[in-house]
Amino acid sequence: MPKRVLVIGGAGFIGSHLTEALLARRALPTVIDNLSSGRLENLDLADPRLAFVNLDVGESHQGIAGSALDRLIAEADFVYHLASPIGVARAHREPFDTTRRILEDGLNVIAGCLRHRRPVLYASSSEIYGVGGDHALGEDETAGFGLQPRWGYGAAKMAMEHLVAGLWREHGVPAWSVRFFNVVGPRQNPESGLVVAAFCKAVLDGKDIVVHGDGNDRRTFMHVLDSVSALVAIAGSRDLRGKSINVGGLENISVRELAELVVKLRGGGRIVCKSYEEVYGIGFVPVKDRRPKLDLLQSATGWEPRHTLEEAIAGCFATMERWRLEQGR
Numbered sequence: 001m002p003k004r005v006l007v008i009g010g011a012g013f014i015g016s017h018l019t020e021a022l023l024a025r026r027a028l029p030t031v032i033d034n035l036s037s038g039r040l041e042n043l044d045l046a047d048p049r050l051a052f053v054n055l056d057v058g059e060s061h062q063g064i065a066g067s068a069l070d071r072l073i074a075e076a077d078f079v080y081h082l083a084s085p086i087g088v089a090r091a092h093r094e095p096f097d098t099t100r101r102i103l104e105d106g107l108n109v110i111a112g113c114l115r116h117r118r119p120v121l122y123a124s125s126s127e128i129y130g131v132g133g134d135h136a137l138g139e140d141e142t143a144g145f146g147l148q149p150r151w152g153y154g155a156a157k158m159a160m161e162h163l164v165a166g167l168w169r170e171h172g173v174p175a176w177s178v179r180f181f182n183v184v185g186p187r188q189n190p191e192s193g194l195v196v197a198a199f200c201k202a203v204l205d206g207k208d209i210v211v212h213g214d215g216n217d218r219r220t221f222m223h224v225l226d227s228v229s230a231l232v233a234i235a236g237s238r239d240l241r242g243k244s245i246n247v248g249g250l251e252n253i254s255v256r257e258l259a260e261l262v263v264k265l266r267g268g269g270r271i272v273c274k275s276y277e278e279v280y281g282i283g284f285v286p287v288k289d290r291r292p293k294l295d296l297l298q299s300a301t302g303w304e305p306r307h308t309l310e311e312a313i314a315g316c317f318a319t320m321e322r323w324r325l326e327q328g329r
């Protein structure tokens with residue numbers, strides 16, 4: 001386990017759990033975050049082994065040599081780059097800014113890792129598979145992108161994967177990309193619009209649970225703690241250097257079944273369906289199903305999930321309730 005670890009986007013949902021896991025493994029993490037969607041409260045800043053730097057990694061785009069980001073990369077033994085604009089709704093609404101941010105932030109981080117020869121693990125997304133299909137998606141599957149706004153996010157993540165793979169293949173700097181499929185659990189920010197957090201928020205607000213489409217679209221969910229154990233295992237795998245690896249769960253259910261599960265666990269109002277057009281306007285491309293093939297991850301690392309979707313939903317409710325109490329103080 002590397003000692004000095006830089007976690008870019010470490011005040012966010014996945015990043016803060018990763019930071020906790022690194023501390024438990026006796027690493028010394030430094031978190032960089034601009035707090036655009038993350039929260040300082042997600043981090044235990046009282047722990048003297050943890051350092052936090054409030055920094056926007058996209059700001060050094062005039063060339064990062066000598067910048068604060070460059071220095072922090074130079075001081076690290078390992079870099080996790082998790083910072084990104086997230087959420088399909090934002091990608092659809094602000095495709096230019098989403099695409100630009102992923103590329104600008106990513107180029108700065110990759111340039112620093114190349115300059116200082118620092119191993120880096122990059123957070124990509126199952127969005128790179130585009131509309132996918134009704135089968136488990138393997139890493140070799142190719143996806144075509146149209147110019148519809150939604151795909152700016154996935155196309156930019158895919159471009160980043162090429163840079164990450166090139167770091168290892170052409171420059172010998174160890175680098176990995178992980179393709180997350182719907183990670184859920186405590187600390188997920190409901191403002192992201194991601195489905196589990198959105199359903200939990202609706203229940204706590206006493207509002208209807210709004211399912212987009214007819215409810216038959218399917219997704220595969222993974223508890224955030226399982227995503228973190230996968231990240232740590234991948235970062236330790238020599239065989240996976242230069243590769244893109246699916247990181248997802250085993251529980252594939254329809255969005256309607258998910259809404260029913262949330263209601264079963266916590267009660268709540270009505271479940272109503274709204275067409276994609278009503279929610280996003282015209283030009284939105286829906287995805288029927290997304291499920292990962294996990295053979296590469298499992299054969300290379302022996303990773304197994306240990307947490308259920310029910311636990312993730314309960315954890316999501318628990319943090320949202322705590323945040324509400326804190327806000328009311």
Ligand SMILES: NC(=O)c1ccc[n+]([C@@H]2O[C@H](COP(=O)([O-])OP(=O)(O)OC[C@H]3O[C@@H](n4cnc5c(N)ncnc54)[C@H](O)[C@@H]3O)[C@@H](O)[C@H]2O)c1
Nearest residue numbers: 009012013014033034036037038056057083084125180183
């Ligand atoms: N959660 C999921 O289901 C999921 C699925 C696919 C991909 N991902 C990817 O995983 C990564 C982590 O996602 P998450 O769910 O934890 O999101 P998140 O929004 O909770 O975390 C991202 C963090 O990055 C920070 N950030 C954003 N831009 C920054 C910048 N320019 N400089 C510094 N900090 C910045 C945010 O403040 C936030 O704390 C992202 O790259 C995301 O695209 C997540």
